[in-house]
Amino acid sequence: MSDPRSGAHPSPGRRTCAGAHPRHGLDEVIHAPVRFSIVATLAAADKAEFAFVRDTVEVSDSVLSRQVTTLEKAGYVAVTKGYVGKRPRTWLALTEDGRAAFAAHCRALRAIAGGDDSRDDS
Incomplete structure (x- = not known):
């Protein structure tokens, strides 16, 4: 939803309308399956x-790179490059905004699915 007068577009992943249904709490940046998997993997560690991450999420280098770029532009992932010995390495980490967005997204998913995680469905 953009304002045609200003040319402004909502920020990626941010809600643009308020509503009572929990789906309004979903983050469009995180919601894509590969990005959700990346963020979930990073949520379990500092970096x-x-x-x-590539091997855990089972994607190619190029797919991971494209998805990380989207998450980085949204401010959810920080990318650090360095070396281990003479080998170049890239580390990924969730930012504070990324952790908060992931937590909110998971809350929305739980609410859509029926609420309490501790419920026994058997």
Whole structure:
């Protein structure tokens, strides 16, 4: 939803309308399956090496790179490059905004699915 008068577009991942349904709490940046998997992997650690995330999420280098770029532009992932010995390495980490967005997104998913995680469905 953009304002045709200003040319402004809402920020990626931010809600543009208020509503009572929990789907309004979903983050469009995180909601894509590969990005959700990346963010979930990074939520479990302070930082993770690019290759570890790639292998965990089961995607190619190029797919991971494109999705990380989207998450980085949204302010959800920080990318750090360096070396281990003479080998170049890339580390990925969730930012504070990324952790908050992931937590809110998970709350919205739980609310859509029926609420309490501790409920026994058996």
